[in-house]
Amino acid sequence: MTDVSRLPGAFVYHWDWQLRGLCREADNALFFHPSGERGAAHHAREEAAKAVCAECPVRIECRRHALQTREPYGVWGGLTEDERQRLLARSSPRSSRGAASAVA
Structure with missing residues (x-):
């Protein structure tokens, strides 16, 4: 479970980076594996998600948040x-x- 005590406050500037994420234009399922996914399918999905992230203008902010x-x-x-x-x-x-x- 995400540790919500580590989340920043409700100020917009803490969260506005999410509006610029390329993942907003992709299928959510690309970034989160379905139950029981294994092997080649798991690897292919992760690599496809990482390819989206590699081009994303807010990759560093997203990584830091995670x-x-x-x-x-x-x-x-x-x-x-x-x-x-x-x-x-x-x-x-x-x-x-x-x-x-060390996110950069």
Whole structure:
């Protein structure tokens, strides 16, 4: 579950980057795997999602958000769930700031 205590306040400038995301024009299912998806289908879907992210003008903001809130599902900012977990595991156990600052 996303750690909502890490979410920024309700100020628009904290969230307006989401309006510029290329994912808004794509099918949501591309970024979140269906139950039981495995193997080649899983890999192909993740690679297609990452291709969208690679061209996205807010990829860095999206990645930072996913790392700071410990987003548990989906491809965010070009990182899969497993990739985010590995980055967070390498960062300080007290804070995800180390991983979040390594997003570029």
